[in-house]
Amino acid sequence: AETKSQYIKGKWLGKGTYANVYEAHLKSNPSQLFAIKKMIVGAEAKDGLSMDSIREVKYLQELSHPNIIKLHAVFSSKNQNLNLVLEHLPRGSLEQLISEGDIQYGSADIKAWMGMLARGLHHCHSNFILHRDIKPGNVLVAADGELKLADFGLARSFADPWTRMTYLVITRWYRPPELLFQARHYGSTADVWSVGVIFAELVIRKAWMPGGSDLEQLHLIANVVGLPTEDVWPGVSKLDGYIKLTKDPAAPQTPVQHRQQMQREFALVGPEGVDLLMQMMALDPRKRATAKKVLMHEWWNMEPKPRRKEDLPRKV
Numbered sequence: 499a500e501t502k503s504q505y506i507k508g509k510w511l512g513k514g515t516y517a518n519v520y521e522a523h524l525k526s527n528p529s530q531l532f533a534i535k536k537m538i539v540g541a542e543a544k545d546g547l548s549m550d551s552i553r554e555v556k557y558l559q560e561l562s563h564p565n566i567i568k569l570h571a572v573f574s575s576k577n578q579n580l581n582l583v584l585e586h587l588p589r590g591s592l593e594q595l596i597s598e599g600d601i602q603y604g605s606a607d608i609k610a611w612m613g614m615l616a617r618g619l620h621h622c623h624s625n626f627i628l629h630r631d632i633k634p635g636n637v638l639v640a641a642d643g644e645l646k647l648a649d650f651g652l653a654r655s656f657a658d659p660w661t662r663m664t665y666l667v668i669t670r671w672y673r674p675p676e677l678l679f680q681a682r683h684y685g686s687t688a689d690v691w692s693v694g695v696i697f698a699e700l701v702i703r704k705a706w707m708p709g710g711s712d713l714e715q716l717h718l719i720a721n722v723v724g725l726p727t728e729d730v731w732p733g734v735s736k737l738d739g740y741i742k743l744t745k746d747p748a749a750p751q752t753p754v755q756h757r758q759q760m761q762r763e764f765a766l767v768g769p770e771g772v773d774l775l776m777q778m779m780a781l782d783p784r785k786r787a788t789a790k791k792v793l794m795h796e797w798w799n800m801e802p803k804p805r806r807k808e809d810l811p812r813k814v
């Protein structure tokens with residue numbers, strides 16, 4: 499068991515919804531930096547917030563992979579505050595790489611970053627863990643350029659498919675249609691959808707489907723990949739939150755037109771890249787690519803090869 503006294507707290511790194519994050523190092527070794535995530539366990543903690551912290555610990559401890567943030571230790575401080583000692587990831591998040599205009603990147607960089615995301619995701623899913631809140635802000639960059647899935651606060655095991663799960667997870671823009679329709683039994687391909695949205699965002703460098711409400715989100719999705727009907731997604735109309743969407747005359751009307759629209763918008767990654775993206779954005783979660791299937795796609799073998807991580811563009 500680790501105790502607080504082993505770590506010297508350094509400068510404040512940032513604030514999240516439920517935590518303050520500080521730089522830290524071991525007394526015995528000042529050169530290796532860590533990030534200490536001090537969970538805010540206040541009066542509001544009763545409504546499941548401390549549960550979130552406990553979940554984060556439980557799942558992170560089980561995972562060990564280059565593309566998943568490493569949890570080095572856990573200790574409690576005064577008022578039973580939970581402290582997570584995490585790998586120090588000093589190069590910001592994917593959100594910053596995407597939005598900072600002075601950072602230039604191309605298809606080789608996107609392929610390298612997508613490979614890291616897909617490998618991290620596959621590792622989570624092979625261990626029966628869903629992340630459930632994948633978005634660019636939760637993908638952090640290590641000193642060596644490796645991307646790491648972080649913020650496992652909402653993660654949970656999907657080993658028991660019969661427990662009903664909450665559909666109020668995943669930030670709306672990255673949320674798959676089954677969750678927007680309030681499905682209670684969903685699987686790992688919900689995370690694949692979120693990574694697909696990130697893939698698109700990496701290419702266009704702005705939010706792809708920035709819905710202002712759940713209904714608007716569903717319309718944006720329908721305009722991009724098509725209407726969710728019983729034909730393409732058997733059973734969809736039985737979901738609790740199902741809403742029959744109507745055709746937008748300005749949107750593509752056939753699967754061929756949808757693919758053509760995607761090939762124009764995502765020309766940077768070529769037809770194979772677009773094919774992968776479309777497999778990740780299948781409306782029916784059972785037809786959507788799994789993380790394993792994503793890793794086996796032909797796009798990875800096309801030119802250009804993924805950029806070596808030491809050559810990837812970085813925040814200045």
Ligand code: ADP
Pocket residue numbers: 511512513514515516517518519533567584585586587588638648649651
């Ligand atoms: P929350 O889960 O409560 O939203 P975050 O995990 O988003 O908290 O952390 C808040 C901020 O702290 C981040 O935006 C980032 O600036 C910083 N941060 C978080 N984790 C690390 C880390 N491992 N290394 C360096 N900085 C971090």
